[in-house]
Amino acid sequence: MCETCGCGDPELVPIEIQESILAGNDRVAAHNREHFAGAGVLAINLMGSPGSGKTALLEATAAAWSGKVRLGAISGDLATSRDADRLKAAGIPSLSITTGSSCHLDAELVHKSLHDLDWRDLDLLVIENVGNLVCPAVYDLGQAVNVVALAVTEGEDKPLKYPVMFRKADLVLLTKTDLLPHLEVDVSVIEDGLARTMPTAAMIPVSAKTGEGMDDWLTWLEAQRKAVTGAGVSTKAAAG
Amino acid sequence: MHEYSIVQALMSQVETEARKHGAVSVDRIELKIGELSGIEVDLLRTAFEVFRDRSICARAELEIEVVPAEWSCPTCRELLEAGARLQCPDCKQPARLLSGDEIVLQRIEMEAA
Ligand SMILES: Nc1nc2c(ncn2[C@@H]2O[C@H](COP(=O)(O)OP(=O)(O)OP(=O)(O)O)[C@@H](O)[C@H]2O)c(=O)[nH]1
Ligand SMILES: [Zn+2]
Ligand SMILES: [Zn+2]
Ligand SMILES: [Zn+2]
Ligand SMILES: [Zn+2]
Numbered sequence: 190m191c192e193t194c195g196c197g198d199p200e201l202v203p204i205e206i207q208e209s210i211l212a213g214n215d216r217v218a219a220h221n222r223e224h225f226a227g228a229g230v231l232a233i234n235l236m237g238s239p240g241s242g243k244t245a246l247l248e249a250t251a252a253a254w255s256g257k258v259r260l261g262a263i264s265g266d267l268a269t270s271r272d273a274d275r276l277k278a279a280g281i282p283s284l285s286i287t288t289g290s291s292c293h294l295d296a297e298l299v300h301k302s303l304h305d306l307d308w309r310d311l312d313l314l315v316i317e318n319v320g321n322l323v324c325p326a327v328y329d330l331g332q333a334v335n336v337v338a339l340a341v342t343e344g345e346d347k348p349l350k351y352p353v354m355f356r357k358a359d360l361v362l363l364t365k366t367d368l369l370p371h372l373e374v375d376v377s378v379i380e381d382g383l384a385r386t387m388p389t390a391a392m393i394p395v396s397a398k399t400g401e402g403m404d405d406w407l408t409w410l411e412a413q414r415k416a417v418t419g420a421g422v423s424t425k426a427a428a429g
Numbered sequence: 430m431h432e433y434s435i436v437q438a439l440m441s442q443v444e445t446e447a448r449k450h451g452a453v454s455v456d457r458i459e460l461k462i463g464e465l466s467g468i469e470v471d472l473l474r475t476a477f478e479v480f481r482d483r484s485i486c487a488r489a490e491l492e493i494e495v496v497p498a499e500w501s502c503p504t505c506r507e508l509l510e511a512g513a514r515l516q517c518p519d520c521k522q523p524a525r526l527l528s529g530d531e532i533v534l535q536r537i538e539m540e541a542a
Contacts, residue, residue: 197541202450210439210460293431324431327467327532329438353467354527381514388500388515388523 212310214328217296221303221331222265223253228309229418231410232316234330236354238347239320242364244272245397246338248279250410253403255280258414259310259425263302264317265294267404272317282306293296293324296331312425322347326354333417334359341374348382360393360409367396432472433500435532436480442534445484452539458508459536470495482519498529 209215220390225232235243251260261282264272273285286298299316308314316332318325326335337358339347342365348355355361356410361383363376376394383390392408395402444454462468470493477491500509502517503525509515515524 199453199542201456201538202451202452202541203536203538204446205536206442206446208442208534209531210435210442213438237437291431291434293434295434323467327431327435347534353465355528356465384514384516385512386515388525390435391514 190242199311211328213413218331221300222333224303225314225333226417227329230308230314231330231334231414231417232314232330233413234318234325234332234335235338235366236318236322236325236335236358237320238340241268241320241338241340241343242273242395242397243317243338246362246364246395247276247281247317247404249397249400249403250406251281252423253277253400253407258304259312260315261306261311261313262315263299263306265298265319267292267319268363276309281313288319290322292319293328294318294330295328297362299330302353310425313410316324322351322354326357332335334413336362336365338362339379341369341376345374345378346382348379348386349390352386355383356388358387358391359389360391361387362393362402362406363392365396365398366394366401367399380400430472430476431467432469432476433479435468435473436476439477439534440480440486442486443489443537445499446537447539450539451541452485453542455486455537455539456538457490457492457538458534459492459494460495461496461531461533461535463498463531465498465526465529466532468532478538494535496528496531500524501527504539 200243237243247262262276263284263286266272267288270285273283276283284302286302303361324391335357337354339361367398391404393402395406447455462470462495474492481487502520502522504520507517509524
């Protein structure tokens, strides 16, 4: 600034911020997490490519668990509510978040949608993210665990090509295993890729069509539920 | 392309700071973006060009430091080689990410009136 009259040159101000650009999203995610923990609901962020079999897996899960565990879902979709419609038909209370042009869900979208679903009565809330192996991995939603559905038809190199997504995964479900006899896919190559991208690699091969691996998946879910609620069996299913 | 959402969040962070300090314009923005953050630096720059017009960042220089991914063993502190299995070859412990996932607004330089 000018020494004599205070006019003239503006003053250059450097400011150290050192804050995540996602701090706003992370605050809402932490708030969602408190909601879920407070109500004893295990929230899962289910991610994967378009068509990797996320909705089919939920349909099969609901069929296998009917009456035992209360399962609900929020599904993010670019343009339609088809997934939520399918899930409702399978007896899963569901809600659709139409994201328009956005390629991922964020914590605010999830928080807003919680007002329209009786999620507090659930044991397990699955948030089916938009089909996409990149963007959903960037946004925390407040989930307890991340599950990635990877179909055997997607190619053996996917873990190494999308390390950001697989690094965030607590579990990878290798889906559509009933198709393996028709493909030239070496599952051990996928496992090796996961070992190089996930610090604690965990993979369960499943088929929504034949039911293969569903027991292992349900066992894994039970263990996660115990970790969150301290209870093994549903205390909610009986009540309602 | 979530880089657009990232730039919008960045802009509102910068605008908040600018208002707090009574700034008239922003000269420089410094970011740290990790290799494993899920952000494409080129796409981020493109998105910044789209949104900067008519904002307080219109003339700002965007400086991006790309941080490489570094994994190490939580017990023996051994650094893992790039691309290796994420388990310590000695202790068999799962590796821990030391750096490489940051999406951070590091520093702003602005002009106060
Ligand atoms: N053979 C076989 N096909 C499957 C299996 N699971 C899903 N599919 C088929 O794969 C296609 C996509 O399945 P969806 O469940 O809609 O996949 P999604 O991941 O929910 O898809 P988006 O929500 O659009 O990303 C459908 O045609 C399913 O019938 C499976 O286990 N075996
Ligand atoms: Zn779906
Ligand atoms: Zn709330
Ligand atoms: Zn995106
Ligand atoms: Zn070690």
